Structures are given as structure tokens and as C-alpha cells.
Amino acid sequence: xxxxxxxxxxxxxxxxxxxxxxxxxxxxxxxxxxxxxxxxxxxxxxxxxxxxxxxxxxxxxxxxxxxxxxxxxxxxxxxxxxxxxxxxxxxxxxxxxxxxxxxxxxxxxxxxxxxxxxxxxxxxxxxxxxxxxxxxxxxxxxxxxxxxxxxxxxxxxxxxxxxxxxxxxxxxxxxxxxxxxxxxxxxxxxxxxxxxxxxxxxxxxxxxxxxxxxxxxxxxxxxxxxxxxxxxxxxxxx
Amino acid sequence: xxxxxxxxxxxxxxxxxxxxxxxxxxxxxxxxxxxxxxxxxxxxxxxxxxxxxxxxxxxxxxxxxxxxxxxxxxxxxxxxxxxxxxxxxxxxxxxxxxxxxxxxxxxxxxxxxxxxxxxxxxxxxxxxxxxxxxxxxxxxxxxxxxxxxxxxxxxxxxxxxxxxxxxxxxxxxxxxxxxxxxxxxxxxxxxxxxxxxxxxxxxxxxxxxxxxxxxxxxxxxxxxxxxxxxxxxxxxxx
Numbered sequence: 042x043x044x045x046x047x048x049x050x051x052x053x054x055x056x057x058x059x060x061x062x063x064x065x066x067x068x069x070x071x072x073x074x075x076x077x078x079x080x081x082x083x084x085x086x087x088x089x090x091x092x093x094x095x096x097x098x099x100x101x102x103x104x105x106x107x108x109x110x111x112x113x114x115x116x117x118x119x120x121x122x123x124x125x126x127x128x129x130x131x132x133x134x135x136x137x138x139x140x141x142x143x144x145x146x147x148x149x150x151x152x153x154x155x156x157x158x159x160x161x162x163x164x165x166x167x168x169x170x171x172x173x174x175x176x177x178x179x180x181x182x183x184x185x186x187x188x189x190x191x192x193x194x195x196x197x198x199x200x201x202x203x204x205x206x207x208x209x210x211x212x213x214x215x216x217x218x219x220x221x222x223x224x225x226x227x228x229x230x231x232x233x234x235x236x237x238x239x240x241x242x243x244x245x246x247x248x249x250x251x252x253x254x255x256x257x258x259x260x261x262x263x264x265x266x267x268x269x270x271x272x273x274x275x276x277x278x279x
Numbered sequence: 280x281x282x283x284x285x286x287x288x289x290x291x292x293x294x295x296x297x298x299x300x301x302x303x304x305x306x307x308x309x310x311x312x313x314x315x316x317x318x319x320x321x322x323x324x325x326x327x328x329x330x331x332x333x334x335x336x337x338x339x340x341x342x343x344x345x346x347x348x349x350x351x352x353x354x355x356x357x358x359x360x361x362x363x364x365x366x367x368x369x370x371x372x373x374x375x376x377x378x379x380x381x382x383x384x385x386x387x388x389x390x391x392x393x394x395x396x397x398x399x400x401x402x403x404x405x406x407x408x409x410x411x412x413x414x415x416x417x418x419x420x421x422x423x424x425x426x427x428x429x430x431x432x433x434x435x436x437x438x439x440x441x442x443x444x445x446x447x448x449x450x451x452x453x454x455x456x457x458x459x460x461x462x463x464x465x466x467x468x469x470x471x472x473x474x475x476x477x478x479x480x481x482x483x484x485x486x487x488x489x490x491x492x493x494x495x496x497x498x499x500x501x502x503x504x505x506x507x508x509x510x511x512x513x514x515x516x517x
Contacts, residue, residue: 049287049428052291052294053290053426053427055426056290056425056426056427186454187294188291188293188294189291189294189454189455190287190291190455190458191454192457192458214478214481216424216427216428216429216430216476216478219476220428220430220433220458220462223461223462223465224458224461226465227461227464227465240452240453
């Protein structure tokens with residue numbers, strides 16, 4: 042039996058020992074949904090960077106850069122953080138540098154783990170199947186909002202935890218796993234109604250960027266499993 | 280309208296601005312349940328201390344000391360942390376020095392707040408009524424387990440949040456408030472069954488200390504509202 046744990050925030054991740062485990066990074070609104078969309082549309086690789094300075098430096102060296110803070114596109118960047126920007130025409134076979142408020146931070150702090158993969162509702166069945174095949178303990182790392190707990194990432198943690206526990210290959214002793222599953226059990230009746238409780242929904246609405254929410258809550262748009270390989274995210278191939 | 284927020288762990292509390300607000304500290308298993316019991320049985324005041332050294336120093340100066348780490352009583356202490364120890368005969372009119380793994384830490388980190396009060400299931404109606412009379416924003420601080428999220432404190436946060444929101448005097452924009460209320464809505468059907476999910480239940484069971492759990496989940500055993508006054512906890516009097 043392998044263990045599942047959930048970290049409800051990047052700030053809590055220091056209490057988890059990720060050595061030898063798989064970390065599943067989740068930032069539903071919007072980083073990990075965007076990453077899954079980019080790979081679905083054929084991006085070659087994504088370089089996640091934490092600081093604005095790094096992103097700017099890449100831009101000066103000719104890279105395509107996606108960068109936002111607090112939801113808003115940074116001036117020097119080519120694109121902000123809506124999944125709708127990243128069509129096949131834009132991203133196919135490209136290397137994209139990516140820096141966001143929460144998600145890229147979460148991706149980089151998981152580096153001590155055996156593997157870091159990218160999870161969202163868009164690829165939930167594929168990551169479930171991937172994890173069922175790995176025989177490793179798992180930590181689901183919710184990106185949260187600037188270190189705080191957030192609802193939408195925890196819901197994905199609940200669905201993924203439930204999928205894995207249902208398989209009987211996994212077990213848990215983690216309070217956050219049980220809580221995320223209970224959240225999912227309530228929210229699944231109507232995700233688009235439940236998401237009204239999420240502060241991030243209202244932040245995006247204020248910016249006129251909430252048109253992406255229904256899409257980001259859609260199950261199984263892609264079969265891609267993005268995985269960190271050194272300092273770059275690539276698409277896992279069997 | 281006043282605002283309610285919930286911090287799911289002492290590690291997340293730095294993201295909350297507690298100035299001018301009331302912080303409600305919660306450590307159901309067992310610190311805040313023990314404190315409520317002590318006041319119910321007539322303790323004069325409690326001095327919460329964070330470090331073992333401080334507790335030991337007080338002991339050397341003749342104080343009655345309650346101290347545990349990881350559930351176990353420390354050798355030099357007069358008592359460990361079961362609420363059942365603190366009968367009227369033992370605590371009435373006494374000053375007690377108190378140091379535990381999580382709860383006393385949470386009590387001391389709230390000090391920037393306008394007020395710090397002690398919440399548990401044992402005094403839930405009294406703290407609800409107290410807070411309804413204060414016209415202040417509120418942060419419910421869950422002590423958690425060594426910085427991690429825990430179920431039992433979050434359930435109290437859910438019940439208290441629900442009570443306050445039902446009054447229509449309070450509102451919230453906090454994801455953790457909504458989540459704790461959803462947890463409570465599931466758990467309330469049978470708290471003694473739900474608590475099986477909590478890691479702390481199993482930690483206490485291993486130590487043979489789980490006989491206190493049913494008691495700690497009982498509503499309204501006391502009408503006391505313990506409140507921090509400088510470096511001491513006293514009983515609030517109208």
C-alpha cells in the first residue's frame with residue numbers, strides 16, 4: 042500500500058518529507074490548467090521560473106514568456122495567464138517561459154521529490170492512471186493563494202485522493218486528504234455553483250478574467266501528464 | 280457587518296492581519312478543551328508558556344505546572360494534559376502554568392490581536408454569544424498539529440463560523456471559513472464517528488489517552504469564556 046498526503050498550501054509543504062515520493066502540483070485557477078492546455082496543444086517544453094527578474098531575463102534572450110502577478114499580465118510578457126491564449130498556432134513545438142503568482146512557486150519547491158507532475162481537472166483521469174502505475178507514495182501540493190488555503194486546488198486534491206483510495210492500492214493517515222474528499226463530495230453536485238465560495242473566482246471576476254473558470258473545472262480535456270524534468274516541464278511519454 | 284476568517288494552522292497565521300480583531304484559539308485535542316475545563320472548575324488564572332525551559336523555571340519557583348509534548352506528560356510537570364485531572368479540588372483558585380505541543384504556541388502568537396479568547400466545543404454557545412456582542416472582525420486560529428492542518432480544530436471553526444454567519448451580523452470572503460462549515464455539515468451527524476478520520480485521535484489512542492475524546496467533543500459543558508489578559512488567561516466577566 043502506498044500513502045497519500047495533501048499539503049493545503051505551499052507554506053505547509055515544509056512539514057512533508059517528499060523524498061522518494063511523487064508530488065502532484067495543483068493550481069486550478071490557473072497555472073496547472075494552463076500548463077495542461079499548452080501541452081494538449083503541442084508545446085515542446087515549459088520553463089517555470091519563480092521571479093519576475095528571471096522571466097524578464099529570458100525575454101531579453103528571445104524566449105516566449107508568459108508572466109502574471111495577481112492575475113494581471115506583466116508588461117514585458119508576451120501573454121498573460123488565460124488558457125484560451127494558448128492555441129496550437131501559438132504554442133506548437135515552442136519552448137515557453139512561465140511565471141505566475143502561486144503555481145510556478147509550487148512547482149519549483151517540489152524539486153526534492155522523486156517526481157513532480159502537473160495536475161488539474163483537465164487531466165484528472167490521466168494523472169490518476171499514471172499514479173496507479175507508479176507504486177510510490179504521493180503528496181498532492183495545493184498551490185493556494187500567496188501561502189493561504191484555497192478551495193479550488195483542494196477540490197482537485199479531493200477528487201484525486203478519492204480516485205486513488207478507491208483503487209485500494211493507496212491508503213492515508215492524513216487529515217487533509219479526508220477533508221479534501223469531503224469537500225469534493227459536496228462540490229461535485231455542481232462545481233460551477235460551488236466555486237462561488239472561492240475567493241479566486243471573485244478576484245478573476247474583478248479583472249474580467251473569470252471566463253476561464255468553467256473550462257478549468259472541466260474533466261478530462263486532455264490525456265497529457267506534464268512532468269518536471271530538471272528545470273523544465275515536458276510531457277510524459279510511456 | 281464584521282468579517283470572519285479561519286487560519287487552518289499556526290503556520291498560516293502570518294498571512295492574516297489580526298490588528299483590531301478578536302482571535303479565537305482552538306485546540307480541541309486537547310489544550311483549549313483543558314483550559315475551558317480548568318476555568319469551569321474554578322482555576323484563578325493560567326499562564327501559557329511556549330518552551331519547556333520556561334515551564335521548568337516556573338516549576339522551580341513553586342508553581343503548579345501542566346506540561347506535555349507529543350501527548351506525553353513531561354517528567355518535571357505536576358500533570359499531563361487530560362481534562363479529567365483538573366477537578367475543582369485540584370484547580371480551584373489556583374494559578375497554573377501550562378505548556379503543550381500546539382495550543383499554547385497558538386495562544387501566544389495571537390498577541391497582536393485586540394483580544395485572544397479560548398474556544399472549544401465545551402463553551403461553543405458562550406463564545407458565540409460573546410463574539411456576537413463585540414462588533415469586531417474575527418480570526419479563528421486552529422492550532423493544528425506541529426504546523427499542519429488538523430480535522431478536529433477545523434470542525435470547531437466550522438460550527439463557530441456557521442453560528443456567526445447565521446446571525447447575519449457577520450460575513451466572510453475566506454475559503455477556509457466555507458470549507459470548515461462544509462466539514463461541520465458532514466461531521467455533525469455523528470462527531471464520534473467522524474473523529475476516526477483525525478490523526479490526533481489515533482495518536483492519543485496509541486498513548487492510551489483517547490478516553491477524553493468524547494468529552495472534548497461535547498457541546499456546552501461550561502459558560503466560561505477564557506480570555507488572554509497580558510500574559511495570563513483569565514475568565515471573562517461581564
